[in-house]
Amino acid sequence: MIFARRMSRVRPSAIRELLAHGADPDLISFGGGYPDQRLFPLDDLRAVLDDLLRPERSQVLQYATSEGLPALRALIAERMRAGGTPTSADDVLVLSGGQQGLDLVAKLLVDPGDTIIVEDPTFLGALIAFAPLEPSYATVRMDEQGMDVERLAEVLRANPDAKFIYTVPDFHNPTGVTMSIERRRRLIELANEYDVLVLEDTPYRELCFEGVQAPTLASLDTEGRVVHLSSFSKILAPGLRLGWLTASPEIRERLGLLKLAADTQSGTLAMAATAAYLKGFDIDAHVQRLRDVYRAKRDLMIRTIDETFPDTVARTYPTGGLFTWLTFPEGFDSARFMAEVAVPEAKVAYVPGATFFAVDPRPNHARVNFSSVPEEQIVAGITRLGEALHRAVAEIRLVDADFATLTSQKEPVA
């Protein structure tokens, strides 16, 4: 059997192997990127589906258009406008989860060897989605303000034919940091200057714990070069498998053709249920509840880290989203530590950081999730991890210089 050349780039992810040890009931895993399933609006969705699954609405189980149900597209556009991003229903393409948008945009733009500019580190799911398109990568380091846009300028100068810039500006996965408004403006300037498309991936944007989020890149875009990608997975439920993107007409139309080729359409029942939920229930109140719960979990995790971890382990301070990012001393291999100590001895799992780097994996990081883990397990698991780290890193004092800026963040004064 001779597979296509792209398959040399499609390999099982080490993280999946590492996280496949779910059998141990004592293990506390901070590895997932899951929302807290105790917060799903089960009653509301049950009421919605009970109302939809009636003979006079049997089209909710039928085929629908590949762009998505018109009612849902309109409601998404309305919600985006309310969030400050000018959008019309025609701009919206409903997706089978945000992941599909990564696949479609890469298909639209990337021939083998073409360059994608990504943050360093970046979302693992994006690297998985892009791999079959056989891209090259240019990476831009991050600090506590998000992607370093002056480095981006250098990267664009060195890669003027780059096909697109991929960024998670709000509560970045894996680092938890948020791009400042000045940098957002500068990123758009640079994209215009180098005539490059921007893929703005914002699944966590609404989960902000403090203040108001900086404007979306899409709202700053005046040349139709931002594809804005988002999802219902974090604000409603991942199991509905619905996301969306917005883009300029010539791009949106082509992405729609690629969607038709890939899976015809997203689930009609899921789209109808989501539209009915948005119409009949108060999603803003629901999102506010998510914010409150996740903020409290973030606080608990940060406090426990600060109380129990060695001083040589740094963390970011996420003002929203699902994750914090740990920086261990240089020379510390978080994957090896997890396999040899954290899982077997401390019974704690996280995602080793190396997997999030497109080009040069750094072994001394880890992504830790606080949204899906019950409060008492946050305290128990982080404390156990801290004890194991104290034993392990007692004599390693050198902090990774490049990420030193990420380590100095503490809670805002206010």
Added chain:
Amino acid sequence: MIFARRMSRVRPSAIRELLAHGADPDLISFGGGYPDQRLFPLDDLRAVLDDLLRPERSQVLQYATSEGLPALRALIAERMRAGGTPTSADDVLVLSGGQQGLDLVAKLLVDPGDTIIVEDPTFLGALIAFAPLEPSYATVRMDEQGMDVERLAEVLRANPDAKFIYTVPDFHNPTGVTMSIERRRRLIELANEYDVLVLEDTPYRELCFEGVQAPTLASLDTEGRVVHLSSFSKILAPGLRLGWLTASPEIRERLGLLKLAADTQSGTLAMAATAAYLKGFDIDAHVQRLRDVYRAKRDLMIRTIDETFPDTVARTYPTGGLFTWLTFPEGFDSARFMAEVAVPEAKVAYVPGATFFAVDPRPNHARVNFSSVPEEQIVAGITRLGEALHRAVAEIRLVDADFATLTSQKEPVA
């Protein structure tokens, strides 16, 4: 904006444009490939969802594994075994509709320029799925026994490096014909001889109106070279967006990685609901009801065609599925006739046949669907189409020689 090279192959389908005239309320369309939505098991699915959407089962809205819920994979394997195809749960990859399987298999195997062997005509959705992979095509003519396997032998001799053979052996889309058991055996022999993979696409298989279907190609396969693709769209509901494939371990595993890259997983709620439906309700009785209704519609359509169409228009006799296939006299352009006469005057739409040919479009065919149209509209629409055809083809007498065999079928004697 410079798009990837594959985008030169990704274009809006003419059929979608033609069928986009849905505004006219008097129009009767035989163009869709839809199941009859009056037959969806709404009450059963409502009961299933009412039971699932409870706090103790909140994982039905959470992320799940990319291969699909284990319970659903086991139930699919059980159902396939009951249908005569040896299958284990591990062989099953749950898909976001059957269309996704076409995309994944082409991604696994096809580099630009590689040859795919397809039936002539073939399923339009497959041509749409394969296009971004930039294949070449070799085509194999069909007759009333399905793909002509002696022609297939010639095509394989001429294309020994072909990557796979794509076939819809049961109630073929668009022709409605079914591959005989002798040809199935010969196809597998040839696939073994030329070491080529077979993609068996069987969404209509269970909708058989007469007798017992010939064994699946997967059940005749002894070398792990058949990927068997099917769907819940025609036996349960398209709006759940669930299909599946089965394949040998090395292929199934790689297709699972491509699925992870494309959309992470299929909808958890849809998977859980389908599993609960299969467990708690009698899908065999439901499918039997579909067969009874569709058989009666097939009979009504065939009878009305025979009574009202000119003798120079031939049709196939489908023993199951959703479609019959019309052959008009040579020189008759069914797309032009639809745009100029059928839609504006007779207020009837179908799918012009040219769109189903991978290489040489034949203009003198049409695909007609009988499953989704109410009985009274079948009679009214076919009669109107027959009257318009009488006026149009009165003086054209020559029947397409290649498809003459498809025109001679009448109902079986028994």
